[in-house]
Amino acid sequence: MTDLNEQDIYPSMKVSNDQGSKKIEPVKLGLRLKEIRKSLGLTLEEASKKTGLARSTLSKIENEQISPTFQAMQKLTGGLQIDLPQLFAPPKQLSATGRRDITRNEEGKAHPTSTYEHELLATQLTNKKMMPFKSRVRARDFADYSDWIRHDGDEFLLVLSGEITFFSEFYEPVILNEGDSVYYDANMGHMLISSSEEDALILWVTAS
Amino acid sequence: MTDLNEQDIYPSMKVSNDQGSKKIEPVKLGLRLKEIRKSLGLTLEEASKKTGLARSTLSKIENEQISPTFQAMQKLTGGLQIDLPQLFAPPKQLSATGRRDITRNEEGKAHPTSTYEHELLATQLTNKKMMPFKSRVRARDFADYSDWIRHDGDEFLLVLSGEITFFSEFYEPVILNEGDSVYYDANMGHMLISSSEEDALILWVTAS
DNA sequence: ATCAAAAGTTTCCAAAAGGAAACTTTTTTC
DNA sequence: GAAAAAAGTTTCCTTTTGGAAACTTTTGAT
Numbered sequence: 001m002t003d004l005n006e007q008d009i010y011p012s013m014k015v016s017n018d019q020g021s022k023k024i025e026p027v028k029l030g031l032r033l034k035e036i037r038k039s040l041g042l043t044l045e046e047a048s049k050k051t052g053l054a055r056s057t058l059s060k061i062e063n064e065q066i067s068p069t070f071q072a073m074q075k076l077t078g079g080l081q082i083d084l085p086q087l088f089a090p091p092k093q094l095s096a097t098g099r100r101d102i103t104r105n106e107e108g109k110a111h112p113t114s115t116y117e118h119e120l121l122a123t124q125l126t127n128k129k130m131m132p133f134k135s136r137v138r139a140r141d142f143a144d145y146s147d148w149i150r151h152d153g154d155e156f157l158l159v160l161s162g163e164i165t166f167f168s169e170f171y172e173p174v175i176l177n178e179g180d181s182v183y184y185d186a187n188m189g190h191m192l193i194s195s196s197e198e199d200a201l202i203l204w205v206t207a208s
Numbered sequence: 209m210t211d212l213n214e215q216d217i218y219p220s221m222k223v224s225n226d227q228g229s230k231k232i233e234p235v236k237l238g239l240r241l242k243e244i245r246k247s248l249g250l251t252l253e254e255a256s257k258k259t260g261l262a263r264s265t266l267s268k269i270e271n272e273q274i275s276p277t278f279q280a281m282q283k284l285t286g287g288l289q290i291d292l293p294q295l296f297a298p299p300k301q302l303s304a305t306g307r308r309d310i311t312r313n314e315e316g317k318a319h320p321t322s323t324y325e326h327e328l329l330a331t332q333l334t335n336k337k338m339m340p341f342k343s344r345v346r347a348r349d350f351a352d353y354s355d356w357i358r359h360d361g362d363e364f365l366l367v368l369s370g371e372i373t374f375f376s377e378f379y380e381p382v383i384l385n386e387g388d389s390v391y392y393d394a395n396m397g398h399m400l401i402s403s404s405e406e407d408a409l410i411l412w413v414t415a416s
Numbered sequence: 417a418t419c420a421a422a423a424g425t426t427t428c429c430a431a432a433a434g435g436a437a438a439c440t441t442t443t444t445t446c
Numbered sequence: 447g448a449a450a451a452a453a454g455t456t457t458c459c460t461t462t463t464g465g466a467a468a469c470t471t472t473t474g475a476t
Binding site: 029065067072073084098099100102104105106123124125128130132153154161166168169171174176179180182183184185188205207208 | 237239277278279280281306307308309310311312313314329330333336337338340347361362364366367368374376377378379382384385386387388389391392393396411413415416
């Protein structure tokens with residue numbers, strides 16, 4: 001994203017996709033499988049044909065009498081057109097719900113660097129899928145950076161005011177004005193400079 | 209997010225996290241496990257202690273000599289503090305790289321509804337982690353909606369101009385002015401209305 | 417209710433997994 | 447570079463899985 005390292009400085013800002021880190025899963029694989037098979041309207045015989053596993057084997061798995069091998073599980077997922085995660089996902093993955101975090105204008109968490117003045121938004125919530133922040137771009141020259149910025153994930157930026165030049169590893173530099181936006185793979189080298197009189201203000205959102 | 213159903217209308221806008229939907233996974237489970245163990249800096253002996261699986265068993269699994277039972281896999285994931293999906297994720301999820309999509313001011317893909325005028329951004333790229341769009345909020349009244357809007361994922365919004373009132377299922381309505389932003393779980397019912405004279409303009413970003 | 421067919425479970429056995437210990441390879445120490 | 451220690455692999459054997467078929471239960475048609 002930038003030269004800001006959110007992991008280290010704001011550990012709570014860590015963008016993550018895990019399902020609320022539930023305790024070690026005692027996953028009732030058998031029950032789950034039965035559910036899935038039923039929902040597909042299949043009999044053991046039919047499921048057997050589709051998966052290549054014996055009718056009896058399926059029965060035993062569903063009744064938790066045996067613990068299928070990975071091989072068997074692959075046949076299951078392949079034959080029933082489901083993917084592994086689905087097999088383990090508890091019935092309904094109702095992710096964290098009902099959270100909300102408002103950040104008033106100029107009231108984010110400030111984090112200045114030599115090239116930017118970052119204002120982190122929504123810092124009250126953890127385990128977010130996205131990390132939003134506004135930045136004032138102070139850099140004026142390519143040379144203000146020692147190297148390309150690159151990191152995991154996707155990045156989206158929108159110019160709120162001013163004018164910036166967006167440099168990236170595989171493209172020609174491009175000038176962006178107020179209202180313009182760009183979406184890019186952040187593992188492609190990138191960097192920004194303000195090309196207008198005043199410092200440009202941008203909104204940045206990252207997702208990994 | 210809104211009453212806009214991106215899946216149906218703009219299939220290519222589908223926000224997804226899957227790794228490019230590769231063909232049925234021949235998942236090299238053994239190699240993957242070895243990588244993980246190495247990355248944790250563990251020897252077979254240590255991993256054995258942590259997982260409760262015999263050193264020899266681990267060796268065989270890593271060398272694809274046997275296909276672990278689900279039981280064994282649970283010991284693996286539990287003991288090594290990883291979760292199942294991680295085990296199946298291909299070695300390196302080097303997501304698409306070097307992609308970039310610029311959307312000039314007012315040049316997004318228009319999509320008007322009764323309550324909003326959406327302008328989808330970065331529509332050239334598929335398989336994005338985020339879906340950004342600007343919206344002009346036309347709704348003026350709670351009653352312009354038939355019910356709460358709710359859907360999977362996280363949502364972030366920033367007011368670009370005007371004033372909106374943000375209603376949500378579990379909180380009191382709140383007024384947001386230019387520069388204010390809110391981050392919330394989108395499966396919590398939510399809706400927006402413009403509360404200023406002119407229609408408010410907002411930036412919206414969703415991630416699932 | 418009775419019988420037949422379909423669905424599901426259990427038994428029995430061959431095949432494969434998992435563990436203890438022997439063995440081999442790699443790394444460290446002197 | 448040899449010896450010792452550590453890491454990893456293979457062997458051998460016990461336990462468990464997976465499949466074919468026998469058996470039991472459920473469905474449903476008359």
